[in-house]
Amino acid sequence: MENRITRKEENFSQWYIDVILKAKLADYAPVKGCMVIRPNGYILWENIQKNLDRMFKESGHVNAYFPLLIPESFIQKESEHMEGFSPECAVVTYGGGKKLKEPLIVRPTSETMIWSMYARWITSYRDLPLLINQWCNIVRWELRPRLFLRTSEFLWQEGHTAHETYEEADKEALKMLGIYKKFVEEYMAIPVYKGQKSDSERFAGALQTYTIEALMQDGKALQAGTSHNLGQNFARAFNVKFATREGGEDYVWATSWGVSTRLIGALIMAHGDNKGIIIPPKLASLIAVIIPIYYSAKERSRVLSYIQSLYLNLKNDFNVKIDDREEYRPSYKFNEWELQGIPLRIEVGPKDVEKKQAILVRRDTGKKIILPFNEVSLRFSTLLNEIQKNLFEKAKRFKEENTFKVDNLDDFQKVIDDKGGFIYAHWCGSPECEAKIKSLTKATIRCIPFHNEKEEGKCIYCGGKSSQRVLFAKAY
Numbered sequence: 001m002e003n004r005i006t007r008k009e010e011n012f013s014q015w016y017i018d019v020i021l022k023a024k025l026a027d028y029a030p031v032k033g034c035m036v037i038r039p040n041g042y043i044l045w046e047n048i049q050k051n052l053d054r055m056f057k058e059s060g061h062v063n064a065y066f067p068l069l070i071p072e073s074f075i076q077k078e079s080e081h082m083e084g085f086s087p088e089c090a091v092v093t094y095g096g097g098k099k100l101k102e103p104l105i106v107r108p109t110s111e112t113m114i115w116s117m118y119a120r121w122i123t124s125y126r127d128l129p130l131l132i133n134q135w136c137n138i139v140r141w142e143l144r145p146r147l148f149l150r151t152s153e154f155l156w157q158e159g160h161t162a163h164e165t166y167e168e169a170d171k172e173a174l175k176m177l178g179i180y181k182k183f184v185e186e187y188m189a190i191p192v193y194k195g196q197k198s199d200s201e202r203f204a205g206a207l208q209t210y211t212i213e214a215l216m217q218d219g220k221a222l223q224a225g226t227s228h229n230l231g232q233n234f235a236r237a238f239n240v241k242f243a244t245r246e247g248g249e250d251y252v253w254a255t256s257w258g259v260s261t262r263l264i265g266a267l268i269m270a271h272g273d274n275k276g277i278i279i280p281p282k283l284a285s286l287i288a289v290i291i292p293i294y295y296s297a298k299e300r301s302r303v304l305s306y307i308q309s310l311y312l313n314l315k316n317d318f319n320v321k322i323d324d325r326e327e328y329r330p331s332y333k334f335n336e337w338e339l340q341g342i343p344l345r346i347e348v349g350p351k352d353v354e355k356k357q358a359i360l361v362r363r364d365t366g367k368k369i370i371l372p373f374n375e376v377s378l379r380f381s382t383l384l385n386e387i388q389k390n391l392f393e394k395a396k397r398f399k400e401e402n403t404f405k406v407d408n409l410d411d412f413q414k415v416i417d418d419k420g421g422f423i424y425a426h427w428c429g430s431p432e433c434e435a436k437i438k439s440l441t442k443a444t445i446r447c448i449p450f451h452n453e454k455e456e457g458k459c460i461y462c463g464g465k466s467s468q469r470v471l472f473a474k475a476y
């Protein structure tokens with residue numbers, strides 16, 4: 001069958017691409033590095049968006065939209081920011097058939113545009129806090145693209161907030177990281193480590209970058225969301241001052257935070273198997289597909305009318321679909337819905353009609369459950385909760401079983417080469433050691449976990465004093 005996908009144990013990267021293309025989540029675009037998000041992938045993004053947007057609004061944020069094109073001079077105003085982003089910027093030099101006086105940058109992120117506007121909107125502490133989010137696309141030129149994980153254009157949300165004090169901004173950045181963790185764990189069923197980035201992994205122009213880090217099934221980490229305490233850097237660059245409560249004047253304190261369509265890549269790699277993707281029920285639009293099985297015209301009408309009443313029982317509470325396409329055999333349909341990760345399949349054949357029952361098959365475990373007709377709708381919610389919980393527990397076990405404490409560079413290298421995963425090791429805090437470890441092993445510091453246990457030890461690279469372990473991994 002054309003739906004065959006490479007086994008993930010054989011070649012994980014090929015498995016990932018096969019799953020995306022065959023499950024019709026996305027496709028390559030005519031421009032290298034860009035991708036088309038197909039309906040099956042886009043609905044996942046819509047569900048991510050819908051739930052996160054609700055959580056943002058419940059915590060006091062509002063949405064707005066800022067323009068795609070940013071004057072080049074804006075990017076140059078914050079020097080660290082410019083250094084960080086210039087290499088991946090796309091620049092518009094012609095418009096309306098004429099060379100532009102000032103080149104325009106296609107936004108790689110919107111701090112500069114947004115802070116140029118905040119300069120007009122903020123004059124007093126009465127204007128603060130300002131809590132704005134935008135859903136949009138951004139462009140960061142990508143030399144080694146990978147569907148959903150690294151594409152030159154991608155979709156994301158970026159929150160940009162303005163505050164009176166450092167403490168307030170820091171509280172906001174941590175609060176948003178907490179929302180990301182809650183969403184990724186509760187809806188996407190992916191457990192994460194939460195912590196702070198080392199200086200060299202910080203966002204360009206931030207004082208602090210906070211991150212949630214997930215583990216994929218091939219042992220590589222994936223940064224699932226970040227939030228930044230930007231201090232007063234952007235307020236200084238754009239001269240955004242406010243009259244304080246005490247009658248003085250100060251620069252405004254800032255945060256920014258974002259998650260992107262790479263979350264869909266994380267979903268695929270955290271839960272997928274050799275049959276395709278697995279969508280956790282809380283993120284799925286279509287919850288179950290009912291598939292009729294029959295061998296004669298007489299059986300067909302009996303089975304279909306039975307299925308109709310089953311469907312009517314469920315459809316008010318759950319998004320359920322009957323797949324009665326006659327041009328495909330049931331086995332083809334089973335494979336297709338498994339490939340697309342729909343949480344439950346309901347099979348009904350002539351025997352089930354006779355016994356007044358239905359067979360439910362879980363996508364996460366493949367387990368079959370036979371239920372009397374009356375119990376199907378009663379058991380539905382429980383079953384979906386069980387699937388959601390099982391996916392999270394399984395991923396959590398995997399993360400824990402693949403987090404290793406290591407005390408020297410040889411063991412570090414061995415773990416990275418053999419199985420990957422997170423490595424919890426001592427580091428003296430020097431960027432040089434961090435860079436050396438990275439060039440030797442390709443592993444980076446993913447984060448310094450919050451509430452990290454203090455422990456005396458020796459840096460695995462230089463042997464220097466260390467007071468805590470940090471989390472390393474090879475990452476996407």
Ligand SMILES: [Zn+2]
Binds near residue numbers: 460461
């Ligand atoms: Zn060191």
